[in-house]
Amino acid sequence: MSGPLVKICGVKDAATAIDAARAGADFLGFVFFRKSPRFVTPEAAEEIILDLKQAAFDEGFAMPRLVGLFVDAGEKELSEAAPLLTHFQFHGHESPERCSELGLEFGVEVIKAIPVTGKGDVSDASDYEEAADIILFDAKPPPGAGQPGGNGVSFDWTLLSAYEGETPYIVAGGLTPENVGEAVKGQKSREAFLGVDVSSGVESAPGKKDDALVKAFISASKG
Structure with missing residues (x-):
């Protein structure tokens, strides 16, 4: 499948x-943030990844990052x-220097x-131009959400037309199989646009992914 890259976040099994x-x-x-309904321990993630690698080997499909x-x-x-990961995804107050240091220290991207509420937030992403390999633009969590992402809120x-950086970016926040095509259509002419990210939009309940919705989302994204 061609088209934008797709990230399915909050995998628990x-x-x-x-x-x-x-x-x-x-x-x-994999969400390593304890307050999230999608939280997994490194031990649980390792078990999942071992099973995934075995299935990829047996069936011949590509291993995701x-x-x-x-x-x-x-x-x-x-x-x-x-040791399990190709990427760290930071949703806290990590400075550009901290992001850069941790990527180098642990050998991951x-x-x-x-979090986006206005054009100023998008422009602020330029601070991470050298420090991050990918920028993820997400909706700002609603008050009292308790978690930084996976809230089903869009922006x-x-x-994103205010983004002038060269670092590739991913769009997240309130995406579903129904609206992701529209999101992709609006971004695909932009050189830095890399893909889309979904969590709650492919769930039947918080933390429970729905296989049919996952397939529909990937198909709509890449179609």
Whole structure:
């Protein structure tokens, strides 16, 4: 499948990981933030990844890149998960310097989430131009949400016209199989646009992915 890259975030079990990878997901995200309904331990993620690698080998589908989502995590937390991952995704107050240091220290690529409410937020992403490998533009969490992403809230994608950086970016926030085609259509002419990210938009309940919705989302994104 061609088209934008697709990230399925908040994977909690091997069946979901395998089904998503089989359907063409390019990234799978594991949430290492305890307050999230999608939280997994590094041990649980490792089991899922072992099963996924076996299925990829047996069936011949491509292994997705493996992303760990963190919010202001300490070294211990990062070091436990790093050997499993290709990317760290930071949703906290990590500075550009911190992002750059951690990527080098642990030998992973860095995705930095930028919560968006206005054009100023999009312009601020330029601070991470050298520090992150990918920028993830997400909707700002509603008051009292308790988690930085996966809230099913969208933002005005036209605001991304303010982004002038060269670092590739991914669009997240309130995407579903129904609206992702529109989101992609509005971005695909932009050189830095890399792909889309979904969590709650492919769930039947918080933290429970729906295989049919995952497949529909990937198909709508890449179609």
